[in-house]
Amino acid sequence: MEIIKPRTLSGFMELLPSKQIQFERMTEILRKTYASYGFAPLDTPVIEDAQILLAKGGGETEKQIYRFQKGDSDLALRFDLTVPLAKYVALHYNELAFPFRRFQISKVYRGERAQRGRFREFYQADIDIIGDGKLDILNEAEIPAIIYNVFRGFGLTRFQIRVNNRKILNGFYAMLGLSDKSGDIMRTVDKLDKIGAEKVKAILTEDCGLSGDQAEEILKFIAIFGSNEQVLADLEGYAGRNEVYDQGLAELKAVTANLSAFGVPEQNFAVDLTIARGLDYYTGTVYETTLLDHPEIGSVCSGGRYDNLAGYYIDKPLPGVGISIGLTRLFYVLDEQNLLNPALPTAPADALVLPMTADPAPAIALAQTLRAGGLRVQLYGEQKKFKQKMAYADKLGVPFAVLLGEDEIAAGVCSVKNMATGEQVKLPAAEAAAYIQAALAANNGPVILEQ
Amino acid sequence: MEIIKPRTLSGFMELLPSKQIQFERMTEILRKTYASYGFAPLDTPVIEDAQILLAKGGGETEKQIYRFQKGDSDLALRFDLTVPLAKYVALHYNELAFPFRRFQISKVYRGERAQRGRFREFYQADIDIIGDGKLDILNEAEIPAIIYNVFRGFGLTRFQIRVNNRKILNGFYAMLGLSDKSGDIMRTVDKLDKIGAEKVKAILTEDCGLSGDQAEEILKFIAIFGSNEQVLADLEGYAGRNEVYDQGLAELKAVTANLSAFGVPEQNFAVDLTIARGLDYYTGTVYETTLLDHPEIGSVCSGGRYDNLAGYYIDKPLPGVGISIGLTRLFYVLDEQNLLNPALPTAPADALVLPMTADPAPAIALAQTLRAGGLRVQLYGEQKKFKQKMAYADKLGVPFAVLLGEDEIAAGVCSVKNMATGEQVKLPAAEAAAYIQAALAANNGPVILEQ
Numbered sequence: 001m002e003i004i005k006p007r008t009l010s011g012f013m014e015l016l017p018s019k020q021i022q023f024e025r026m027t028e029i030l031r032k033t034y035a036s037y038g039f040a041p042l043d044t045p046v047i048e049d050a051q052i053l054l055a056k057g058g059g060e061t062e063k064q065i066y067r068f069q070k071g072d073s074d075l076a077l078r079f080d081l082t083v084p085l086a087k088y089v090a091l092h093y094n095e096l097a098f099p100f101r102r103f104q105i106s107k108v109y110r111g112e113r114a115q116r117g118r119f120r121e122f123y124q125a126d127i128d129i130i131g132d133g134k135l136d137i138l139n140e141a142e143i144p145a146i147i148y149n150v151f152r153g154f155g156l157t158r159f160q161i162r163v164n165n166r167k168i169l170n171g172f173y174a175m176l177g178l179s180d181k182s183g184d185i186m187r188t189v190d191k192l193d194k195i196g197a198e199k200v201k202a203i204l205t206e207d208c209g210l211s212g213d214q215a216e217e218i219l220k221f222i223a224i225f226g227s228n229e230q231v232l233a234d235l236e237g238y239a240g241r242n243e244v245y246d247q248g249l250a251e252l253k254a255v256t257a258n259l260s261a262f263g264v265p266e267q268n269f270a271v272d273l274t275i276a277r278g279l280d281y282y283t284g285t286v287y288e289t290t291l292l293d294h295p296e297i298g299s300v301c302s303g304g305r306y307d308n309l310a311g312y313y314i315d316k317p318l319p320g321v322g323i324s325i326g327l328t329r330l331f332y333v334l335d336e337q338n339l340l341n342p343a344l345p346t347a348p349a350d351a352l353v354l355p356m357t358a359d360p361a362p363a364i365a366l367a368q369t370l371r372a373g374g375l376r377v378q379l380y381g382e383q384k385k386f387k388q389k390m391a392y393a394d395k396l397g398v399p400f401a402v403l404l405g406e407d408e409i410a411a412g413v414c415s416v417k418n419m420a421t422g423e424q425v426k427l428p429a430a431e432a433a434a435y436i437q438a439a440l441a442a443n444n445g446p447v448i449l450e451q
Numbered sequence: 452m453e454i455i456k457p458r459t460l461s462g463f464m465e466l467l468p469s470k471q472i473q474f475e476r477m478t479e480i481l482r483k484t485y486a487s488y489g490f491a492p493l494d495t496p497v498i499e500d501a502q503i504l505l506a507k508g509g510g511e512t513e514k515q516i517y518r519f520q521k522g523d524s525d526l527a528l529r530f531d532l533t534v535p536l537a538k539y540v541a542l543h544y545n546e547l548a549f550p551f552r553r554f555q556i557s558k559v560y561r562g563e564r565a566q567r568g569r570f571r572e573f574y575q576a577d578i579d580i581i582g583d584g585k586l587d588i589l590n591e592a593e594i595p596a597i598i599y600n601v602f603r604g605f606g607l608t609r610f611q612i613r614v615n616n617r618k619i620l621n622g623f624y625a626m627l628g629l630s631d632k633s634g635d636i637m638r639t640v641d642k643l644d645k646i647g648a649e650k651v652k653a654i655l656t657e658d659c660g661l662s663g664d665q666a667e668e669i670l671k672f673i674a675i676f677g678s679n680e681q682v683l684a685d686l687e688g689y690a691g692r693n694e695v696y697d698q699g700l701a702e703l704k705a706v707t708a709n710l711s712a713f714g715v716p717e718q719n720f721a722v723d724l725t726i727a728r729g730l731d732y733y734t735g736t737v738y739e740t741t742l743l744d745h746p747e748i749g750s751v752c753s754g755g756r757y758d759n760l761a762g763y764y765i766d767k768p769l770p771g772v773g774i775s776i777g778l779t780r781l782f783y784v785l786d787e788q789n790l791l792n793p794a795l796p797t798a799p800a801d802a803l804v805l806p807m808t809a810d811p812a813p814a815i816a817l818a819q820t821l822r823a824g825g826l827r828v829q830l831y832g833e834q835k836k837f838k839q840k841m842a843y844a845d846k847l848g849v850p851f852a853v854l855l856g857e858d859e860i861a862a863g864v865c866s867v868k869n870m871a872t873g874e875q876v877k878l879p880a881a882e883a884a885a886y887i888q889a890a891l892a893a894n895n896g897p898v899i900l901e902q
Contacts, residue, residue, distance in 0.1 A: 003763065009498060009526070020491065109498070111521050262815055361709050377489060381587035396548045
């Protein structure tokens with residue numbers, strides 16, 4: 001038979017089993033945390049009608065999208081989870097209860113130029129809350145609590161949720177008579193972290209056509225800094241001059257007011273006026289999340305409030321708020337930086353049962369008993385030498401091997417070998433399950449280890 | 452703004468939240484059961500190099516596949532999980548421990564003609580055990596135990612795992628001098644359930660060119676029927692005349708020998724000589740699973756033993772055994788037949804917290820406490836009339852509403868309203884969590900209700 005060299009496409013993450021188990025652990029935490037806030041799981045098709053997916057059209061999206069014909073159909077793979085959500089909500093509007101809260105952890109597709117750490121197929125882990133006509137500010141205030149619980153669930157403490165409000169920025173630019181340039185200004189200011197104040201000022205004056213004074217005013221404003229209380233007090237100084245600004249400030253106060261009731265510590269939250277998010281559709285609160293010891297990663301969880309989710313598909317105002325985590329990239333970076341906790345078991349089984357007798361029936365029954373005790377158990381049936389069996393257990397990384405020979409059967413026990421320590425004990429099957437469970441529970445640390 | 456009518460492509464399942472929660476419950480049972488037998492989770496790309504995916508080539512696959520160009524790349528969407536597994540094992544051969552056990556619950560794509568109950572995007576839930584050169588028969592014997600636990604996990608008892616061995620059939624056809632026609636014969640005999648013995652005989656004689664006697668012999672053979680013991684005894688009567696036959700019989704005995712040690716009751720298992728599976732690559736044990744009260748659904752879990760998983764990609768014999776569940780179709784049929792247990796909660800939250808005061812802080816803290824007690828809790832922040840709030844709780848199908856007004860706050864309690872019974876009790880927050888937990892636990896029936 002002619003052999004075709006196997007390969008996986010570049011830009012597509014395909015993990016070995018031990019890494020996959022670490023990845024699954026993160027998705028499990030996301031699912032549980034999102035569900036604990038009353039978000040419904042959603043699963044939309046990977047393929048959609050291209051006309052519908054590209055209703056908004058234009059720009060990078062159109063270039064990167066995977067689009068193709070099948071028969072007479074013009075099809076495309078989803079490039080995010082927001083457009084399919086908009087379609088879903090418009091299509092099922094009459095059947096949904098609003099506010100509609102959904103989470104979706106699914107793959108999306110972007111045919112970007114392949115480069116290290118960039119993926120063409122990647123998971124997004126999104127939540128959105130969609131209102132029908134209106135959506136109370138309390139939903140925007142709740143988002144930081146969810147972000148906080150996700151990253152604490154991962155085992156992190158050194159992260160910061162940064163929050164701003166687009167209305168404050170828009171209102172402030174209106175005060176300076178720069179409303180028509182607010183989009184350009186925000187996109188420029190958004191780069192402050194990356195390029196510094198001098199270059200931002202240069203772009204504002206040279207490319208955006210602002211006066212030096214206007215640029216100075218803006219840089220002074222976005223430099224407002226300190227505790228949440230201090231920042232809010234400084235922002236109060238600009239109040240009363242523009243209605244949009246005042247509304248934004250009231251919203252920002254509402255979002256910060258109940259942090260402690262939401263269980264979000266002050267040190268994990270900051271009002272940050274430099275956050276704007278590039279996307280035009282955000283209209284109120286915006287969020288970014290950074291790992292304090294790894295600023296080079298950029299924001300690991302971003303989102304915001306928007307006024308009109310599905311205007312392309314339905315003639316109803318559907319305001320919402322949502323956040324997204326680029327899970328594949330986050331996992332890639334955490335792994336590359338050796339931040340994934342190596343102490344957590346990455347084997348597919350907690351115990352490998354090794355029959356040492358010709359008749360496998362006693363070993364089969366033993367494996368069943370261990371499973372009934374809550375363990376993941378692999379029964380090893382290959383006819384190999386003992387040394388090879390142990391080498392397999394080692395390669396698999398399985399924490400316990402459980403041996404069953406004639407002696408053990410006669411004594412009503414099995415031999416439980418801790419593969420890490422080499423320690424071996426003889427126990428009845430039911431006790432063996434509890435013994436292994438206890439050892440595994442003692443090893444139950446966080447998914448991510450801060451360094 | 453011009454409005455584009457939203458739609459989801461035909462042949463693509465997109466569920467409303469309550470149905471999605473039922474679907475997720477089934478995938479959760481599959482994941483847990485597969486993992487309990489030591490299978491590692493695997494996640495391969497949806498898109499693969501078309502040349503690699505179509506290495507085997509030809510037939511229906513090529514017509515149905517979603518294939519397209521992106522830049523210079525010839526790409527295709529996976530049409531099953533077996534070919535990507537073969538690629539994965541060949542590619543990562545040196546890094547894997549054999550036997551390699553993996554499960555994958557993922558979407559696959561087939562551009563079939565759309566019709567009721569047929570899907571173009573659907574989930575397969577597969578397990579495979581791959582050996583390096585050899586694979587012990589014990590693995591084949593374990594498969595019925597896994598199938599049994601999956602369907603028992605779903606809540607079913609009225610199902611039957613049907614097992615045969617291709618070597619028995621091949622050996623038997625060899626005895627009749629029909630080896631060169633065994634493929635055609637098996638494909639014909641496979642239709643026995645659907646078209647009956649008369650038509651099978653007609654096809655065998657008219658289309659396959661068998662004599663009437665030969666066709667009679669075959670029909671007599673596949674009619675062997677009864678308890679496992681009886682069938683094996685009847686099969687023994689043909690032994691000693693063909694080596695392949697004898698080997699198949701020995702394998703079948705090994706697969707049936709330890710059923711009780713594996714915990715599979717006799718009534719859920721049958722040796723059935725009519726089972727052949729159409730696919731050519733099965734070489735030993737084959738499996739089908741039928742719901743006894745719903746034979747019209749056909750097999751809901753099928754698979755078998757093969758000798759060469761990845762011959763197109765690597766010059767190593769990699770024998771294996773695997774099964775697949777067509778989850779999307781199974782779910783569709785169960786739902787259509789009203790077999791999904793309506794008593795299980797399908798709301799995204801266990802409790803809806805309704806703040807009845809201007810300051811939301813006490814309600815926020817209450818929601819946090821209920822979550823800490825293990826509940827999925829939605830905080831409802833909309834400014835609506837009480838009646839509208841209760842209508843929302845009803846539409847969501849949430850089992851409990853938890854009200855918090857000034858009176859409750861003063862008394863250090865919250866009002867817990869059972870939405871089904873209307874019963875309302877006042878409890879401190881921590882006790883409310885336990886109270887709701889207990890009520891939910893009492894409601895914890897099977898996913899599928901047999902009728």
